[in-house]
Amino acid sequence: MKSLRSRSLALLVIAGVLFSGFTIQQAMAVPNYPSEQEVKDAQKSVAKKKAMITRIQGIIVDLSIEQADLERKAMLKAEKYNQARAEVEEVAAKVDLLQTKVNAAKAEAEQAQKQLAQIASQMWRDGAAGTSLNLFLNSDNAGNLLYQLGAQEKIAQSSDQIYKSAIQRQQYAKSLTDQLKEAEEELAAKAAVAKAALIEARNAANTLQAKVDEQKAINATLRTQLASLERISDSLMRQRIQGLIDEARQNSLPGPIDAPSLYEVGAPNTAKVETAINFASQQLGERYVLGGRGPNVWDCSGITKVSYEVAGTYIGTHSATNQFYNMAAKRRLIPIKEAVRGDLMWYSYTDNFNGDKYHVVMYLGDGMMLEAPNPNRTVRIVKLRYGDLFRYAGRPTP
Numbered sequence: 450m451k452s453l454r455s456r457s458l459a460l461l462v463i464a465g466v467l468f469s470g471f472t473i474q475q476a477m478a479v480p481n482y483p484s485e486q487e488v489k490d491a492q493k494s495v496a497k498k499k500a501m502i503t504r505i506q507g508i509i510v511d512l513s514i515e516q517a518d519l520e521r522k523a524m525l526k527a528e529k530y531n532q533a534r535a536e537v538e539e540v541a542a543k544v545d546l547l548q549t550k551v552n553a554a555k556a557e558a559e560q561a562q563k564q565l566a567q568i569a570s571q572m573w574r575d576g577a578a579g580t581s582l583n584l585f586l587n588s589d590n591a592g593n594l595l596y597q598l599g600a601q602e603k604i605a606q607s608s609d610q611i612y613k614s615a616i617q618r619q620q621y622a623k624s625l626t627d628q629l630k631e632a633e634e635e636l637a638a639k640a641a642v643a644k645a646a647l648i649e650a651r652n653a654a655n656t657l658q659a660k661v662d663e664q665k666a667i668n669a670t671l672r673t674q675l676a677s678l679e680r681i682s683d684s685l686m687r688q689r690i691q692g693l694i695d696e697a698r699q700n701s702l703p704g705p706i707d708a709p710s711l712y713e714v715g716a717p718n719t720a721k722v723e724t725a726i727n728f729a730s731q732q733l734g735e736r737y738v739l740g741g742r743g744p745n746v747w748d749c750s751g752i753t754k755v756s757y758e759v760a761g762t763y764i765g766t767h768s769a770t771n772q773f774y775n776m777a778a779k780r781r782l783i784p785i786k787e788a789v790r791g792d793l794m795w796y797s798y799t800d801n802f803n804g805d806k807y808h809v810v811m812y813l814g815d816g817m818m819l820e821a822p823n824p825n826r827t828v829r830i831v832k833l834r835y836g837d838l839f840r841y842a843g844r845p846t847p
Contacts, residue, residue, distance in 0.1 A: 482508065482667070482670075482671075483501060483504060483505060483674065485674075487501065488501060488674045488677065488678065491678065492677070492678065498678055501674075501678060502675065502678050502679065505671055505674055505675050505678075506675070508671060509668075509671055512667075512668075519657070520657075520823060521796075521798070521807060521808075521837065522653075523650075523653050523654065523657055523823065524749075524796075524807040524808050524823065525798070525805065525807040526646070526649055526650045526653050527650050527739050527748060527749075527807075528750075528768065528769050528770060528805060528806070528807045528808075529646050529649075529650070529805075530643065530646040530647050530649075530650045530739065530740065531740065531748070531750055531767055531768040531769070532768045532770060532771065532805075533639065533642050533643035533646045533647075534643050534646075534647075534740065534767070535766040535767060535768050535771060536639050536642075536643070537636065537639045537640050537643045538766075540632060540635050540636045540639055541636055543632050543636075544629065544632045544633055544636050547625060547628055547629040547632055548629060550625050551622065551625045551626055551629050554618065554621050554622035554625050555622045555626075557618050557622070558615070558618040558619045558621070558622040561614055561615035561618045561619070562615055562619070647739075647740075650739050651739065654739065654824045657824065657825070658824065658825070672686050672687065705785045705786040705788075705835070706784075706785045706786070706835065706838060706840045707784070707786060707840075708784040708785060708786070708840035708841060709784065710783070710784060710787070711780075711782055711783075711841070712780050714780070714781055714782070714783050714844050714847050715844075715847035716789075716847065717789060717790075717791050717792070717844055717845075717846045717847060718846035718847070721757075721760040721761065721762055721791075721845075721846040722760070722790060722791030722845075722846055723791075724759060724760035724761075725756040725757045725759065725760040725762070725791060725811070725845075726756070726790070726791060726811065726813065726819070728755070728756045728759045728760070729752055729753075729756040729811055729819050729828075730819065730830075732745075732747060732752060732821075732828045733819075733827070733828050733829060733830065734827045734828060734829075735747060735827055735828050736827055737821050737822065737823055737824050737825075737826060737827065737828070738824075739824070740767075741821070742754060742755050742767055743755050747821040747828055748821055749769055749808050749809050749810065749820060749821050749822070750767050750768050750769045750771075750772055750809050751767055751821065752811075752819075752820075752821045752828060753772065753793060753809050753810075753811055754766070754767055754772070756811065757845050757846075760846070762845050762846055763775075764776070764793065764843075764845045769795060769805075769806040769807065769808055769809035770805045770806045772793060772795075772806075772809055772843070773793075773795050773806045773809070773839075773843065775843075776793065776843030776844070776845070777802065777843075781843050781844045781845070781847060782841040782842070782843055782844075783841065783842055783843075783844055784840065784841060784842075785838065785839075785840055785841065785842055787842075788812050788842040789812070789814060789844075790812065790813055790814035791811065791812070791844075791845070791846065792811075792812045792842040792843060792844050792845075793809055793810070793811060793812070793842060793843040793844075793845065794809070794810050794811075794812050794818065794833075794838060794839070794842045794843075795808065795809050795810075795838075795839040795842075795843075796808035796809075796810075796834075796837045796838055796839065797837060797839045798837070800839070800840065806839060808820070808822075810833075812833070812842065813830065816832055816833050817830055817831070817832060817833065818830070818831065818832075818833045
């Protein structure tokens with residue numbers, strides 16, 4: 450139980466939550482909060498006071514555990530939306546390209562149809578052999594019978610080619626139109642998935658904010674009770690609890706995760722790394738917004754993507770998972786313990802290479818990272834959290 454609590458406290462720091470947090474649904478029973486009278490009674494006895502301190506700290510820890518877990522789930526919902534939106538953008542580009550091709554193919558088919566109509570009209574006016582006979586009798590080069598016969602055959606072949614070309618163009622235009630219809634249907638389906646994911650993520654974010662507001666008063670009361678029991682100020686109590694959380698994290702997850710090297714990855718391009726980090730650093734304090742990629746709102750994969758775009762480097766679409774896949778496809782993954790300034794790091798529920806990555810950050814070196822964490826936090830630089838951290842980082846600029 451003690452190790453579970455330490456692990457859970459580490460998850461709290463992972464989510465960057467202290468006395469505030471998120472919820473999608475109530476996952477725990479309402480704790481039995483101590484009343485003010487109970488706290489006053491406990492102050493009269495050393496043993497009761499210690500027991501009350503332990504009880505209040507336990508409630509705070511339980512709330513923090515719940516909040517940290519639910520925040521990770523909210524991040525995953527945001528990542529699902531980003532993936533769905535990336536798929537919509539990909540299919541939308543396909544639809545636009547097909548529409549351009551369909552328009553061109555229809556224009557060519559219509560032109561070929563006009564040529565056929567002109568030939569048919571002339572043959573109807575002159576008779577089936579009228580065109581050939583006219584050239585046969587009036588050609589400037591009709592000096593010999595062989596040429597005349599050749600000219601007649603060429604005209605017949607030319608008419609046949611025009612006819613076949615017209616049919617082929619019509620068939621090609623129809624084929625493209627069918628492809629366009631399928632692509633539009635696919636786009637509509639993916640757009641519906643993305644819309645549902647967006648609604649779910651926004652609803653979660655709204656509920657999360659409501660939970661934060663609800664818990665502010667509770668957390669303030671608990672801190673005040675602890676401060677009165679231990680006879681210290683509220684601000685000092687905040688520091689002490691943060692210290693306990695940090696200590697629990699350090700004890701349960703003391704350092705970088707060990708993982709074998711997969712292949713050789715070159716050193717980063719320092720100039721590009723610093724360009725990306727400088728840009729990201731200029732966004733510190735700006736708001737987190739789901740799907741944000743500037744100029745003054747961001748989500749986790751939005752700020753990493755744009756920062757490296759400014760440095761002239763493509764790291765993948767606006768999705769933490771896709772950015773991981775992009776680094777993997779380019780053979781740029783390195784063990785966490787070998788990560789250096791500018792490398793990307795991911796958080797995941799599983800240790801699976803094919804599993805979704807719900808959060809991506811930019812490593813700054815010296816155990817620090819830059820991230821756009823969640824709707825209740827702005828873009829910030831904080832200590833690297835090891836819980837849920839995937840064992841491989843990515844190097845965008847080897």
